Amino acid sequence: MRSINMLDLKAEYDLFRDDIREAVDQVLESQYFIGGPAIADFEAAMRSRIGASEAVAVSSGTDALLCSLMALGxxxxxxxxxxxxxxxxTGGVVARLGATPVFVDVDERTFNLDPACVASALSDRTKAVIVVHLFGQCADMVALREVVGDRKVALVxxxxxxxDATDHGEAAGTLGDVACFSFYPTKNLGGFGEGGMITTNDEKLGAFARQLCRHGQSDRYFHEHVGGNFRLDTMKAAILKVKLAKLSEFTDRRRKNAASYDRLLAGSPVTTPLVRDGCKHVYHQYTITCDRRDDLVAFLRDRGVGAGVYYPLGLHRQPCFAGKGGGGSLPVTDRLCERVVSLPCHPMLADDDIAYVAGAIHEFFGTSMSVDATGKAGAKARA
Ligand SMILES: Cc1ncc(COP(=O)(O)O)c(C=O)c1O
Incomplete structure (x- = not known):
């Protein structure tokens, strides 16, 4: 039986092995393990990639969020x-700073913040809105900016x-006041361990975030603020810089896989991802919604297909937020938690892997893939 997983990190590594070893060797020879040229190089590469004037390498996506909120006060x-x-x-960092997370609902088709829900959640105490570009598609920042209006509310x-996602050509990471990236190994730009980045076009905010990453020190051993140790390790930055070179190619492969699924799943009862007009979706996850989700996941696993459920429980229902911003019902989130399933979409998949997964989904629902969809006359790409 085939085995088609959500990731194939070993196959990816095979593409970079020599360059990564050389980059690691250079760091070892330099003996710079914190800071140094490899960090500066990677930050510069991210600045030009994203088109932001400031990029601060940090220890994880979580710390990017935490540090950004700290910098916003x-x-x-x-x-x-x-x-x-x-x-x-996304919610944990808010609670860790002693602020109150206000959880709101999302749009059922894009999985991203519903601007109308944000509008009714704003109050005099709102300091920021965290806008998640979930699964690799930008949320509607134009509508969200309109909702926020003249209020002094930061968009994170x-x-x-x-x-690599864009909205009308503008890159994720430049659409708000400050942005946070993760280089967790499973991410589209996956590192060798934890890692993250803060980007902003606000020079002052970027400088403050950088200071907070180094225990808030203004000069060696002089601390103007209480920050933390949120630095990215030099070795990881050197590796990420190598991997960045293939990010466009990997993004294209993800998008091609997604287009194949869109085509092959037509005629099945699942709902495929909606791409907003003008958006470039990078398919960190290719997420469908359907009835009998848990049975489908079990069926796919029986056929050697790894499928993921992101996410099975909304943050408003997490026990740790009970009485601390949690509670209540958010109908769209609640429904999605029962209906979403993410399919393998990583860049190392072959075309017939996608056809196999789609075929298994058709088999589960008792539908069949159209001849047009397979592109091969007479073929029924059944599992
Ligand atoms: C939407 C979102 N926010 C924040 C994070 C946190 O990033 P990290 O795991 O690098 O701390 C992740 C990573 O899983 C994420 O997917």
Whole structure:
């Protein structure tokens, strides 16, 4: 039986092995393990890639979010609005700073913040809105800016899943006041360990975030602020810089895989991802919605296909937020948590892997893939 997983990191590594070893060797020879030229090089590469004037390498996507909120002065008494349908870190950082997370609902088709829900959640205490570009597609920042209007409310992009995504040509990471990326190994730009980046076009904010990453020190052993140790290791930066060279190619492969799924799943009862007009989706996840989700996941696993459920429980229902911003019902998030399933979409997949997965989905629902969809006359790409 075939085995088609959500990732194939070993196959990816095979493409970079020599260059990565050389980059690691250079770091070892330099004996710069914190800071140094490899960090500066990677930050410069990210600045030009994203088109932001400031890029600060940090220890993880979570720390990018934490440090960004610290730089914005978020603290006790403040509220931060964010989607309930996201990875835990987006809300966890708000609570860690003593602020109140205000969880709101998302759009059922794009999985991203619903601007109308944000509008009704804003209050005099709102300090920021964290806008997650979930699964690799930009949220509607234009509508969100309109909703926020003249209020002094920062828009923080959680672009952890959206490196390379654009909206009308503008890159994720430049659409808000400050943005956060993750280089967790499974991300589209996956590192060798934890890692992250803050980008902004606000020079002052970028400099403050950089200071906070080094325990808030203004000069060696002089601390103007209480920050943390949020630095990215030099070795990881050197590796990420090597991997960045193939990011466009990997993004294209993800997008090609997604287009194949869109075509091959036509005629099945699943709902495929909606791409907003003008958006370049980078498919960190290719996420469909359907009835009998858990049975489908079990069926796919039986056929050697790894499928993921991101996410099975909204943040508003997480026990740790009970009485601390959590509670209530957010109908779209609640429904999505029961209906979403993400299919393998990584860049190392072959065309017939995609056909195999789509065929298995048709088989589960008792539908069949159209001849047009397979592109091969007479073929029925059944599992
Ligand atoms: C939407 C989102 N936000 C934040 C994070 C946190 O990033 P990290 O795992 O690098 O801390 C992730 C990573 O999983 C994420 O997907």
């Amino acid at each position: 978020v603290g006790p008494g403040d509220e931060v609005v964010l989607p309930a349908f996201t990875f835990f870190a 992009e959680d672009a952890c899943q959206a490196i």
